Amino acid sequence: MLDSIPTPDGADRPLILFANDDGIDARGLHALVAAFDGMGDLVVVAPFEEQSAVGHSITIRDPMRVHTWPFEGASGPVWARAVTGTPADCVKIACQRLLPRHPDLVMSGINHGPNTAVNVIYSGTVSAATEACILGIPSIAVSHAEWRPTDFTAAGHAARRLGERVLADGLPDGILLNVNVPGGAPExxxxxxxxxxxxxxxxxxxxxxxxxTDRPYYWLGGEFVDLDEGTDTDLQAIRDGYVSVTPLQIDLTAHQHLSRFADWV
Amino acid sequence: MLDSIPTPDGADRPLILFANDDGIDARGLHALVAAFDGMGDLVVVAPFEEQSAVGHSITIRDPMRVHTWPFEGASGPVWARAVTGTPADCVKIACQRLLPRHPDLVMSGINHGPNTAVNVIYSGTVSAATEACILGIPSIAVSHAEWRPTDFTAAGHAARRLGERVLADGLPDGILLNVNVPGGAPExxxxxxxxxxxxxxxxxxxxxxxxxTDRPYYWLGGEFVDLDEGTDTDLQAIRDGYVSVTPLQIDLTAHQHLSRFADWV
Incomplete structure (x- = not known):
């Protein structure tokens, strides 16, 4: 395992941070890092344990541990740390304590399962990218839109293509990208x-x-219902076999409704 | 303690659900319920333990317990349940399992501390109101914008006034209100x-x-920085001694930026 970042203080290679919510040993994260092979200094700071559906949770009541972790990329060992915290914690502690400088790009995923529609709000994968955006770092969340993904190749290709574009062109202030990739081979x-x-x-x-002892407990389950008949949605793109790219904003203010409340004061 | 809801199947009194993130015994929650005394059937479903900064976390890997709870309102016992889950869990299980019908209004708070600016994203208080909004129920998150609030009277007054308005006029689809109240007495x-x-x-x-054993661990701390010079912000309202009412949207899509990405496909 690598104990130090290859080029800690700059060089002209981009520093790319990888995080996720399925945990540092998840196949999707390994596929994502492999897809970026050769693109710069790749570093991983990911949760020690699976953190699905944690939303934008952060750890304020407990301390966190940071473990040096063996992580094999496509061309050899990658600098990696496992954090006993949430996806947002991972990005915070990476950018504000562990890394020698701010990364040029944060990639989160590849999530095992879709993060479309309302699921964006519950998603730990998206929250890692959101935290990067709050810190002013361009970021992309990538999810494989099948619940039991077998092949991450297509998602890795899409992630790399969009990551290259973001490194070249940047993103508007306060905007991140949420990417979902349908099942199947790249072709x-x-x-x-x-x-x-x-x-x-x-x-x-x-x-x-x-x-x-006959006392009740409850498991959350349920059925997902698409209430939208539009053809321009993330769900429809996936159904049609397209990669879905949704720009998300971190400002939650309903600006278009502010005037409606003028007489509520 | 009350074991059943006073008018389980309708009547023409509004059913108002209260939740929070500071836990079912928090003073802010009691102040909020007391402020709504006489307005309808008041019910409480709140976390068993403090859940600050959990964001929109939901519990999918563990089962939940639901405990009947003694809760004293201004005019006597209030039907209440403590849930071993997050604020969003509380609203979900209340609306989809515990209550005889959907509430007419969900009130979350009164949070002990501000939920302004970027803190909205980390807030469990806001997430309870967000979950209600996802379920199609009008909702308001209320926070006392001091870290160690002593007097919830002003926040209770503001909450009741806005709750009455929402019950009368409703809210636009997909919109919730985030309310922060400065310190001090109502006057x-x-x-x-x-x-x-x-x-x-x-x-x-x-x-x-x-x-x-000389192994390192990390505590999250830090300093809050207002980067905004606008006079129309939640932070500025609080600084000027005003109640801040911010309409929030659950659709995170950056609609105004969609066209910018047209050539990324």
Missing amino acids: DIAGTRITRQARARWNEAFEERRDP | DIAGTRITRQARARWNEAFEERRDP
């Missing part, structure tokens, strides 16, 4: 669409079970 | 402003300490 991908989040909802069923 | 409040989130950032310092 099966129909193309790329710029999309918006679909309106959707989970119809949750909380299943009640009984423990051995 | 010290200068008024109410409709605001946008300020641009701001935490300059984090991760303090390294050593455990008894």
Whole structure:
């Protein structure tokens, strides 16, 4: 394992930070790092344990541990740390404590499962990219839009292509990209669409079970419902076999509705 | 303690659900419920333990427990449940399992501390209101903008006034309100402003300490920096002694930037 970053203080190679929410040993993260082979100094700061659905959680009531971690990239060992925290924690501690300078790009993923529509709000994968955006660093969240992905090749290709574009052109202030890639081989991908989040909802069923002492407990389950008939959504792009690229904003203010409330003061 | 909701199947009294992130025994939650005394059927579903900074985390890898809880409102016992989960979990399980019908209004808070600017993204208080909005229920997050609030009276008054308005007029689809109330007595409040989130950032310092076996661990700390010089922000309203009301949207798509990416496909 690598104990120090190859070119700690600059050089003209981009420094690219990788994070995720499935944990540092997840196949999707390894596929993402491999896809960026040769593009610069690649570093990994990812959760020690799986952190799906943590949303933009951060750890303020407990301390965190940072473990040096063996991580094999396509061309050899990659500098990597496993953090006992959330995806947002990983990006915070990487950028503000562990790395010698701010990364030029933060890539989060490849998530095992879609982060489309309302799932963006629950997503730990997106939150790592959101945290980078808050810190002023261009970032992309990448998800494989199948629940049990087998082949990350197409998602890796899309991630690299978009990562190169972001390194070249940057992103507007306060904007990150949320990318979802359909299943199948790279040659099966129909193309790329710029999309918006679909309106959707989970119809949750909380299943009640009984423990051995007959006391109830509840498991969250449910059914995902697409409420949107638009053809320009992330969900429709995936259904049509396209890579979905949704620009997201970190400003949650409903600017278009501010005037509606003028007489509420 | 109340074991059943006073008017389980309708009547023409509004059903108002209260949640928070400081935990079911927090003073701010009790002050919020007391402020709504007499307005309808008041029910509480709140976290068993403090859940600050959990963002929009939901519990999918563990089951949840639901405990009947003694909760005293201004006019007597209030139906209440403590859930071993996050603020978003509380709203989900309340609306989709515990309550006899959807509430007419969800109130979250009163948070002990501000939820302004970028803190909205980390806030468990806001996430409870966000979850209600996803479910199609009008909702308001209320925070006391002092870190060690002593008097919740002004925040309770503001919450009730805005809650009454929302019950009367509703809210646009996909929009919730984020309310911050400055310190001081009700007569010290200068008024109410409709605001946008300020641009701001935490300059984090991760303090390294050593455990008894000399291994390092890290505490998140840091300094909040307002990067916004606008006079129409939530932070400025609080500084000027006004109640800040920010409409937030659950659609994170950066619609105004979609066309910029047209040639990225």
